[in-house]
Amino acid sequence: MTGDNALGDFLRAARSRIEPGDVGLPGGALGRRVAGLRREEVAVLAGVSADYYARLEQGRERNPSAQVVDAIGRCFRLAPEARAHLYRLAGLHPGREPEPARDRVHPELLRLLEAFPLAAAYVLGPAFDVLAANRVAGALLSPFGAERNMARVVFTHPEAATVFAEWPELARNVVHALRLNAGLFPDDAEISGLVAELDAASAQFRTWWRDQRVAPLARMAKVFVHPGAGRVELTYQTFDVVDAPGQQLLVGTPEPGSASARAVACLAGVAAPA
DSSP, X not given: OOTTOHHHHHHHHHHHTOOGGGGTOSOXXXXXXXXXXXXXXXXXXXXXXXXXXXXXXXXXXXXOOHHHHHHHHHHTTOOXXXXXXXXXXXXXXXXXXXOTTTTOOOHHHHHHHTTOTTSEEEEEOTTOBEEEEOHHHHHHTGGGTTOOBHHHHHHHXXXXXXXXXXXXXHHHXXXXXXXXXXXXXXXXXXXHHHHHHHHHHOHHHHHHHXXXXXXXXXXXXXXXXXXXXXXXXXXXXXXXXXXXXXXXXXXXXXXXXXXXXXXXXXXXXXXXXX
């Protein structure tokens, strides 16, 4: 095949890596001329005709539906990144699916949180639940008690407008990022339930939600007014957790040598603020 059949090349390679026993079919590699599944077997598992699947591999059919791509991806047991790549090769834009263990933070990521002793670091889930936090982040969020959903904190907690000195900008960012996640994970019940809850609880949320704006949680500044440490100004960077779609690592750092840096050191138990 020539280089202009990227979709077919990908399908053939993925098919070669799946043995019949991997997908519950009888038989193995013995007696097969090539490794992996036969085209006819993929067609049966994906619910399409053998001729249609053959045309996909041969490049004679280049516009499969999302339903067909989903079915083939399941047949090949593709990881989320490979599934998204298959969508792109088919000219489609995939909806992302959170992992079944979406609320479990990998032990290596937990250790990474503690590698930021003088920063506020925490992991957010797709519905903006704080899944893990280091000591500084936990201290900054302590005024909100046991509530760990950041969207719920921002729009329903009575202390939110006091602790977040620049509440309007932060709240708008939360709405825009939550709408982005709602589009990335359209079947996520936790996100849709949270949106319905906040829509009923907050007129301001309703207003901003209806403006249809979307934006990621990228670099941003946050100003906390902490009851013990005082005013703490942090610049946050956000990183997607590649092996846990929907999870994000946020790390907030103060300006070196500033009053905020001394406050963070105090929260970390390293030194008292000057």
